[in-house]
Amino acid sequence: MRERVISGDGDHQAATRAERASGRLIAGRYLLHDVLGRGGMGTVWRAHDQLLDRPVAAKELHILTHGDEEHRVRMRRAIREARAVARVPHPHVVGVHDLVEYEDRLWIVMELVEGPSLAQRITESGPLTPQHTAALGLQLLDALEAVHAAGTLHRDVKPANVLLRRDGNAVLTDFGIAALDDGEFLTTTGELVGSLEFMAPERVMGSEVGPASDLWSLGATLATVCGGQSPFRRPARPATLHAVAYEQPLLSERLGPLRPIVEALLGKSPEERPPAAVVRSALRHVAAGEVDAGPLPSATMRVGRPSVSFTDADTVTSGRGVIPAGETVPTSRHTTSLKPAHQPSSRPRGPKRLLWTMAGVVVLAAGVGGGLFLTGVLPPKEAPKTTTTSQVIQSTAGWQGITEVSVQRGDRVSVSASGEWTVDHRSKPMTGPAGYGAAIDRSLDFAKNCKVKSTSPFGTLLGRLVGAKDFPVHVVGRGMAFKASGDGTLQLRINDGDGTCLEDNRGTVTVQVSVTPQP
Known part of the structure; x- marks a missing residue:
């Protein structure tokens, strides 16, 4: 689900509606209490199931159950959300209890997770350690594998969509834009749905998506949770879009042994990314506190950047809003240890280094201008200016x-x-x-x-x-x-x-x- 900020009059109106709705009984069964959170597609309430006498979370979808074709498309999307989650019973996937229509709105009743989201957790307490991040990553990986086995893609894995139970375990939630393999593609109106900085390059480029796309989003989530900042977030949406599609991630040194796993998951092409079994093994090493996470496809062996061209065949679909790549680049897998190989320095050390430095000064003074030649270093090229x-x-x-x-x-x-x-x-x-x-x-x-x-x-x-x-x-x-x-x-x-x-x-x-x- 793509989040959006409500400000000004919209914020006041939302608060007013919340005050009016608190204490309301939905479908004669679910008593609303306070608002737990708001997103672009819905408001989540803390509620109580009067029939079974248990606390629940009731998600009020911001769409009517009747209306024009666009409303009906969004309604089908919401129903698929509930069905997608309900068919995945898993300890790290939020449970769905009920789906009801009430007062021209759709409500999804889910288990109540008493805890903050990962996004809230790192905002309040700072980044997690690599070991803690890897442990949560293992839980999310298990959840995603269960989701994929059910024929479903999450499509919006990010820290805000991961809740933490009181015992610290992670729960994957908010399948607001999940698409079932046997269902209609949900973005036929051209809407680019999702959070750009956590969307896999193939989604941004309008190419085919699959389980590897969710794993890319998992990599971006782990990088954010452990590093404290999103590796692709930029000040403006076009810059973020560009960074996801073409640029290498900006990764914090805090990632430590987690860094090679993240780099492998964030491969631009799905074929570059390691399978879930390999990722699980590497995450287990880090979660256990080991320095070397084991072998993964090398993050340094990259295929060419995905590219599109205005001279490509006219195969753009209106639902994507993005031009697909005109050519496919052959890829190959390489396996290497996650521990970087030691590279001997080409610079002389100790007294020899001093002599070389003095020699460089003498040569410069002689007018040859060869100081850079002696050290083998050339001035770095300036990065292209956007x-x-x-x-x-x-x-x-x-x-x-x-x-x-x-x-x-x-x-x-x-x-x-x-x-x-x-x-x-x-x-x-x-x-x-x-x-x-x-x-x-x-x-x-x-x-x-x-x-x-x-x-x-x-x-x-x-x-x-x-x-x-x-x-x-x-x-x-x-x-x-x-x-x-x-x-x-x-x-x-x-x-x-x-x-x-x-x-x-x-x-x-x-x-x-x-x-x-x-x-």
Whole structure:
């Protein structure tokens, strides 16, 4: 589940609703007490099951049980959440007791876990030791294996979704965006659901996801819990998106013996990541206090970065909002000890080092400028500087260029978008950059000739590069990341044709674009 912050009037309204709801009896059985937490999709209450006389947690979903197609899609997602968890009886997976509809809302009744989340724990008390982190990692790994065996993916493993019981054991919770293998893909509206800094690169890039994606998120969670900071969090969403897709993690020295495990789990390609059995063995070594966690695929043997290009075949699906990689990079597994091999220093020591230093000074004084040559050290290259800009995209205009940035071949570009617009302000609701759902889009079939991209819904944010050669039009949706295969200007627009097609449009979308030159 992607969390969102409620502020201002929204915060006041939520508090007012909480006051009114406290003491309310849900479905004639569950008595609400106080609010335990809020997220983007629901509010969790401490409650009491009057029938079985036991404390429970009641999650009130922020969606109505009736409404348009988008509401129905979200309802199906919520029902799948409950079913996914209920079919995984496991000591480290939160138990689901009931699923009820009450006053046009859906409620999921779960076991009450009396304890903080891992996110709260490290905020209040600081990072955990590598040994403690590894012990919790073993419990979460067991939970994920049970989830995967049931044909389910969690898709949002992060510290905020791990609760701690009073005895200190971990419980994996909040399957708000879990997708069953035998169910409908849940992000057909183009929404990029989840917490970006804990989403596996293949999810960000719109590629196929699987159990290895949850293991990547587990690695990011362990790094955050032990290191005290998320390895991919950046000040802005586009930068975070870019970091997950292309950059190596920023890992704290606090990880100690846990570091090689985390590095292996955070491989950019699923094929790079070790299987669960190998991870379990390594975590057991660390949890037992051993310095060497045992063999894992080497974190230094990396495949090429995943990349996408505006010249790739036009295979983007509107549900992803991200352009997939155009080529697959062959991968190979290498096994090595987690203990780094000792590398003898090339620098002379003691008196010899002093003599070499003096020799370097003499050579410099002679004007040769060879000090760097003598030591074999060259000045480090500056890291590529990322340029980020924000721009408003009008719904009443056609293609609009991002004027503050230029894109050159090899540049890595990230885009995120927010806001609302409509292609018919008289009869259609506002929608976000992911465009309309299937029902509303079908109701506009009479105007389908107005679509710029016929395979995508009206209202979708589209993008293209304009340069010396033609580039195809791709879906941007709420976010995308790609590697430019040529020089050009990035242009964006609403999926609604020019001329009279734009006359009844209203609203704007704000985009943030980050461009990092190829090093």
